[in-house]
Amino acid sequence: MNSEQLALTGWGRTTPSVASLVNISADELTQPGVLDRLDHAGRGIIARGMGRSYGDPAQNGGGTVVRISDGEIAVNSAQGSVRVGAGISLDTLLREIIPLGWFVPVTPGTRFVTVGGAIAADIHGKNHHVDGSFGSHVQQLTLLLADGTQQTLSPVGKHADLFWATVGGMGLTGIILDATFSLIPIETRHCVVTNERVPDFDTLIDKMIASDHLYRYSVAWIDLCATGSSLGRALLSSANHATLDELRSMNPKQTMDPLAYSPPTLADIPSIVPNVINKLTIKAFNELWYRKTPKLQHHTETLTAFFHPLDMVGWWNRLYGRNGFIQYQFVVPDNAIDGLRAIVEKVAAHGHASFVNVLKRFGPGSGGYLSFPTSGWTLTIDVPSGVDGLDALFTELDEMILAVGGRHYLAKDAQLTPGVVNAGYPRLDEWKAIRRTVDPRRRWASDMARRLDLL
Numbered sequence: 310m311n312s313e314q315l316a317l318t319g320w321g322r323t324t325p326s327v328a329s330l331v332n333i334s335a336d337e338l339t340q341p342g343v344l345d346r347l348d349h350a351g352r353g354i355i356a357r358g359m360g361r362s363y364g365d366p367a368q369n370g371g372g373t374v375v376r377i378s379d380g381e382i383a384v385n386s387a388q389g390s391v392r393v394g395a396g397i398s399l400d401t402l403l404r405e406i407i408p409l410g411w412f413v414p415v416t417p418g419t420r421f422v423t424v425g426g427a428i429a430a431d432i433h434g435k436n437h438h439v440d441g442s443f444g445s446h447v448q449q450l451t452l453l454l455a456d457g458t459q460q461t462l463s464p465v466g467k468h469a470d471l472f473w474a475t476v477g478g479m480g481l482t483g484i485i486l487d488a489t490f491s492l493i494p495i496e497t498r499h500c501v502v503t504n505e506r507v508p509d510f511d512t513l514i515d516k517m518i519a520s521d522h523l524y525r526y527s528v529a530w531i532d533l534c535a536t537g538s539s540l541g542r543a544l545l546s547s548a549n550h551a552t553l554d555e556l557r558s559m560n561p562k563q564t565m566d567p568l569a570y571s572p573p574t575l576a577d578i579p580s581i582v583p584n585v586i587n588k589l590t591i592k593a594f595n596e597l598w599y600r601k602t603p604k605l606q607h608h609t610e611t612l613t614a615f616f617h618p619l620d621m622v623g624w625w626n627r628l629y630g631r632n633g634f635i636q637y638q639f640v641v642p643d644n645a646i647d648g649l650r651a652i653v654e655k656v657a658a659h660g661h662a663s664f665v666n667v668l669k670r671f672g673p674g675s676g677g678y679l680s681f682p683t684s685g686w687t688l689t690i691d692v693p694s695g696v697d698g699l700d701a702l703f704t705e706l707d708e709m710i711l712a713v714g715g716r717h718y719l720a721k722d723a724q725l726t727p728g729v730v731n732a733g734y735p736r737l738d739e740w741k742a743i744r745r746t747v748d749p750r751r752r753w754a755s756d757m758a759r760r761l762d763l764l
């Protein structure tokens with residue numbers, strides 16, 4: 310075990326707070342009395358994975374933040390599943406399982422997240438409309454409870470309530486020690502991808518509705534600087550895993566070693582860089598990005614290029630400069646298309662610099678009490694922190710989202726209020742009741758939990 314006092318932030322690099330960061334093996338963490346010793350300041354403990362959530366859920370100012378430093382991977386090929394230590398990253402896991410012909414059931418836009426973080430946020434990927442969220446694939450997990458005992462949880466049966474309070478529970482029911490979940494069989498490390506330029510919002514919605522059942526993965530990058538007749542213009546990218554036969558016919562050279570996997574990092578952004586992301590650079594970038602994509606393109610891409618292109622640039626979050634950036638993600642129901650269009654109009658009219666704007670379709674949610682995904686449309690917006698008028702814009706957007714029955718993603722949040730979360734998550738009180746039964750003395754605590762009144 311090692312411990313240091315450190316200012317921690319999320320990936321957005323806003324709202325730092327100083328905590329005692331403890332790197333500890335799962336074995337040490339579960340020894341009798343260790344939790345009492347770690348909670349010496351009386352401000353509680355929170356687990357942290359790779360700090361890839363954007364806001365403050367893996368921070369605990371004045372208290373303790375725990376990172377599990379080890380873990381094993383045990384693939385069960387007969388069952389198509391894997392048992393993994395919760396501190397293991399998807400990066401490490403993919404390097405092990407892709408050469409064996411398996412892929413994770415859900416991956417976010419980065420592979421630098423831990424299994425614990427994936428379950429605690431019940432993450433979604435480009436395949437939510439087909440496969441649901443990460444928690445839907447978890448067969449069993451081991452939870453370290455506030456009293457130092459361990460509980461094995463599964464989605465059905467005796468402790469199912471605690472399982473579903475933990476899936477999406479942002480680390481506030483206990484520390485996940487390991488999990489068993491199902492895998493997707495693959496024949497190659499490639500996808501067959503169709504990219505398409507879409508001229509406006511209405512065409513985009515129609516195309517996504519019409520084509521989603523044809524593709525396991527689907528995502529649209531939206532140009533939120535475009536207005537008028539180009540409002541909502543986008544690049545729609547849809548894919549399936551490439552079979553060996555497909556690879557043979559489309560790109561025979563790649564069939565040499567079809568499951569070899571070693572994702573590259575092309576560059577690291579240094580720790581101090583000027584903020585290069587502003588209205589002008591974003592507008593120019595968006596124009597270029599939209600124009601550079603052929604109107605229709607059908608080709609193969611590696612898993613890295615399709616799922617994790619941002620990972621090729623290490624610490625790209627530093628490009629936003631010292632103030633960091635806010636990522637704002639929400640979901641609105643399937644039938645709230647007019648509401649979604651009004652939101653896109655509002656953001657475009659505001660004219661701020663928004664860079665990574667992504668629209669996806671969600672299928673039905675998992676059983677997680679605080680799980681974010683639910684049937685509908687989810688839009689993600691990135692904005693440099695401190696832009697004029699941003700707070701007012703978000704307040705207006707919050708109201709528009711709640712008015713159509715939507716909600717916000719806690720793993721991206723750094724600035725919501727308790728009222729907004731209460732309104733968006735109808736099962737919040739049930740979740741709080743379960744949490745209190747397993748943690749009556751509020752051992753688990755985070756900056757987010759205090760800000761959003763979750764304890």
Ligand SMILES: Cc1cc2nc3c(=O)[nH]c(=O)nc-3n(C[C@H](O)[C@H](O)[C@H](O)COP(=O)(O)OP(=O)(O)OC[C@H]3O[C@@H](n4cnc5c(N)ncnc54)[C@H](O)[C@@H]3O)c2cc1C
Pocket residue numbers: 320355356357358359360361362363366367377395396416417418419421422423424425426427429430431432433434435478479480481483484485486619720721
């Ligand atoms: C570039 C980028 C792209 C992303 N794309 C997506 C996306 O497409 N879909 C999506 O859903 N998310 C996405 N995310 C968000 C990310 O998947 C989640 O925030 C995820 O939770 C981060 O995992 P982490 O291991 O870094 O956890 P952290 O950020 O360190 O922690 C997140 C939460 O998990 C809890 N936690 C961590 N480990 C444990 C544990 N062992 N036991 C209990 N609780 C634990 C923490 O307490 C905290 O509440 C993206 C993030 C980035 C930076």
